Amino acid sequence: MASLSLKHIEKIYPNGYHAVQDFNLEVEDKEFIIFVGPSGCGKSTTLRMIAGLEDISEGEFLIDGVKMNDVEPKDRDIAMVFQSYALYPHMTVRDNMGFALKLRNVPQKEIDEKVEEVAKILDLEKLLDRKPKALSGGQRQRVAMGRAIVRSPKVFLMDEPLSNLDAKLRVQMRTEISKLHDRLGTTIIYVTHDQTEAMTLGTRIVVMKDGIVQQINTPEHLYNKPCNLFVAGFIGSPQMNFMDAKVEVKGKDVKLHIGDNTLTLPADKAKVLIDGGYDGKTVVLGIRPEHFGDGRKADKENTIKAAIDVRELLGAEVFLYFDVDGKQCTARVNPDVDLAQGMEGTFSLDMDKIHLFDKETEKSLLYAE
Amino acid sequence: MTQNEKAAAAKKRKHAIMIVLLVVLFILFIAPFILVLINVFKDQADITANPLALVGEHGFTTKNFPEAMEKMDFFNVFKNSLLITTLATILTIIVSAMASFVIVRNGKWKACSILFALMIASMVIPFQVLMVPLVSVYGGVFGILNSRLTLILMHTGFSVSMATFMFHGAIHSNIPLELEEAALIDGCSRWQTFWKIVFPLLKPTVATVAIIDAMAFWNDYLLPSLVLTDKEIYTIPIATQAFYGTYSTDIGLVMAALLLAMLPILILYLFLQKYIVAGVTAGAVKG
Numbered sequence: 001m002a003s004l005s006l007k008h009i010e011k012i013y014p015n016g017y018h019a020v021q022d023f024n025l026e027v028e029d030k031e032f033i034i035f036v037g038p039s040g041c042g043k044s045t046t047l048r049m050i051a052g053l054e055d056i057s058e059g060e061f062l063i064d065g066v067k068m069n070d071v072e073p074k075d076r077d078i079a080m081v082f083q084s085y086a087l088y089p090h091m092t093v094r095d096n097m098g099f100a101l102k103l104r105n106v107p108q109k110e111i112d113e114k115v116e117e118v119a120k121i122l123d124l125e126k127l128l129d130r131k132p133k134a135l136s137g138g139q140r141q142r143v144a145m146g147r148a149i150v151r152s153p154k155v156f157l158m159d160e161p162l163s164n165l166d167a168k169l170r171v172q173m174r175t176e177i178s179k180l181h182d183r184l185g186t187t188i189i190y191v192t193h194d195q196t197e198a199m200t201l202g203t204r205i206v207v208m209k210d211g212i213v214q215q216i217n218t219p220e221h222l223y224n225k226p227c228n229l230f231v232a233g234f235i236g237s238p239q240m241n242f243m244d245a246k247v248e249v250k251g252k253d254v255k256l257h258i259g260d261n262t263l264t265l266p267a268d269k270a271k272v273l274i275d276g277g278y279d280g281k282t283v284v285l286g287i288r289p290e291h292f293g294d295g296r297k298a299d300k301e302n303t304i305k306a307a308i309d310v311r312e313l314l315g316a317e318v319f320l321y322f323d324v325d326g327k328q329c330t331a332r333v334n335p336d337v338d339l340a341q342g343m344e345g346t347f348s349l350d351m352d353k354i355h356l357f358d359k360e361t362e363k364s365l366l367y368a369e
Numbered sequence: 370m371t372q373n374e375k376a377a378a379a380k381k382r383k384h385a386i387m388i389v390l391l392v393v394l395f396i397l398f399i400a401p402f403i404l405v406l407i408n409v410f411k412d413q414a415d416i417t418a419n420p421l422a423l424v425g426e427h428g429f430t431t432k433n434f435p436e437a438m439e440k441m442d443f444f445n446v447f448k449n450s451l452l453i454t455t456l457a458t459i460l461t462i463i464v465s466a467m468a469s470f471v472i473v474r475n476g477k478w479k480a481c482s483i484l485f486a487l488m489i490a491s492m493v494i495p496f497q498v499l500m501v502p503l504v505s506v507y508g509g510v511f512g513i514l515n516s517r518l519t520l521i522l523m524h525t526g527f528s529v530s531m532a533t534f535m536f537h538g539a540i541h542s543n544i545p546l547e548l549e550e551a552a553l554i555d556g557c558s559r560w561q562t563f564w565k566i567v568f569p570l571l572k573p574t575v576a577t578v579a580i581i582d583a584m585a586f587w588n589d590y591l592l593p594s595l596v597l598t599d600k601e602i603y604t605i606p607i608a609t610q611a612f613y614g615t616y617s618t619d620i621g622l623v624m625a626a627l628l629l630a631m632l633p634i635l636i637l638y639l640f641l642q643k644y645i646v647a648g649v650t651a652g653a654v655k656g
Contacts, residue, residue, distance in 0.1 A: 052554075080554050086550065088551075
């Protein structure tokens with residue numbers, strides 16, 4: 001197993017496109033790192049640079065302290081699971097899994113033992129003599145994982161390995177991967193655009209946008225303390241609600257005006273706005289859907305009135321969609337909240353859980369990375 | 370008659386016309402072969418008397434075969450044809466498969482696209498335009514005519530463009546880049562990636578190129594007749610010259626020679642047929 005170090009990594013294509021900018025990351029042994037971000041954010045490019053499939057334009061990449069920039073993929077001691085699985089169609093499952101060992105001149109007996117052992121872990125024993133075309137999507141995915149595991153590499157790289165599976169199988173495989181990480185205790189770098197995968201699998205998450213790292217931290221930290229609007233909006237489903245709020249400072253009190261609604265900030269958050277000189281300015285207020293409550297029972301302070309546009313019952317919870325000062329908002333409430341479509345609702349806000357962002361820089365005013 | 374019945378009748382008529390057309394075409398294609406087959410077992414007099422009769426007046430005979438084989442030095446010319454066809458076909462497949470792999474995977478290199486464009490352009494030049502300069506350069510300047518190796522290289526040179534074009538299409542549409550990347554990570558060098566991963570997946574195209582080129586090399590008369598002058602290194606088509614006299618031609622012997630010449634390539638075709646169909650349709654439907 002291994003530690004990885006990426007220092008000031010840049011990727012600039014010959015046409016001048018800057019795909020990755022100043023990427024810095026220290027990966028410790030046995031970590032499960034997730035690269036997450038929208039399409040074109042540079043997450044796969046970074047993974048491919050780690051694999052050696054793309055050249056690193058600038059910066060240093062080290063595995064266990066050894067510089068790897070110019071080392072061939074085969075000599076980096078890494079294994080990769082591709083989005084399309086990339087199983088060799090002309091080989092059986094057994095040959096696919098043992099291929100890397102065969103290339104390294106491992107004795108056939110040892111290859112067979114290793115393949116059987118991994119096949120047992122992944123429940124592939126009965127499929128060893130089949131060719132990939134005779135396997136289902138989930139089975140192919142497991143073979144791809146098996147091919148990587150058999151090699152016992154220093155680092156596992158996974159490029160959206162679950163994106164070709166149906167929703168049910170994806171959840172099942174997600175759990176399998178998590179168990180596998182615990183069992184093998186390997187360093188894994190996993191690329192996904194699915195924030196649920198990122199939240200459930202990663203020990204740390206790297207959020208990327210337009211080739212730039214936005215924030216690197218644990219899933220809990222990213223969820224509770226996002227450092228900017230992008231991270232706040234990207235992590236969490238349904239996503240965080242954002243509203244423009246005008247700041248009014250009266251002595252030590254700070255009020256936020258959102259349309260006709262007025263909210264009073266708790267002292268610690270008020271101090272940040274006073275110290276930052278935000279009096280009279282507009283900031284972005286962010287609140288997660290679960291931090292809205294049924295305000296009809298609460299006191300009148302820190303509530304927002306809005307007409308319900310849509311009510312979605314998901315069984316254990318209800319999503320209520322409404323409009324606040326021109327911005328679409330979502331509240332996650334208990335099914336026993338009897339607000340229906342077309343009704344006028346009053347929502348209380350958990351003011352300790354709100355987030356505040358600078359409207360221009362989009363940076364969090366409460367949490368810095 | 371209802372609308373449905375009318376449509377069914379029209380469909381039936383169309384089907385019948387298709388069948389008739391197919392039968393006519395089949396007869397046209399198969400007739401020469403049948404003629405060879407029925408006349409090869411007759412003597413010269415019977416063939417001249419009635420070439421369409423199944424059995425001649427003098428009865429069934431196999432004497433044409435040993436005589437033809439002896440006259441055309443069959444085992445020697447067969448060996449030459451087999452050697453030239455096999456080596457030229459293998460060489461064409463290896464060179465063009467590797468060339469197309471480099472061209473496809475380095476599509477952004479100007480040199481690759483220019484070379485590929487030149488190869489495609491060379492396919493439209495008729496051989497007859499090149500044959501005189503070819504002979505004068507290789508014979509007059511280099512003096513390397515009358516050699517099996519020269520013929521093998523010439524066959525390869527003339528067929529490599531078409532084969533590269535076919536492999537180019539197969540690699541481009543049927544071999545995902547991720548497979549090669551997976552092989553690189555698994556520990557393959559570029560060379561191993563090609564031979565262990567890419568080439569085995571080109572099997573249908575290899576079969577198609579093999580049969581097309583093997584047939585062309587085996588049956589070719591013009592190029593070998595320009596290159597080979599020594600009887601010892603004649604191929605089968607040139608050796609059949611021996612049966613055409615100035616004043617008379619023994620048709621029975623010609624038929625026997627033709628059948629002997631045809632059989633190996635016919636067997637190869639039947640053996641590779643399923644791959645050829647797969648090669649023609651590969652890439653049409655993404656599976």
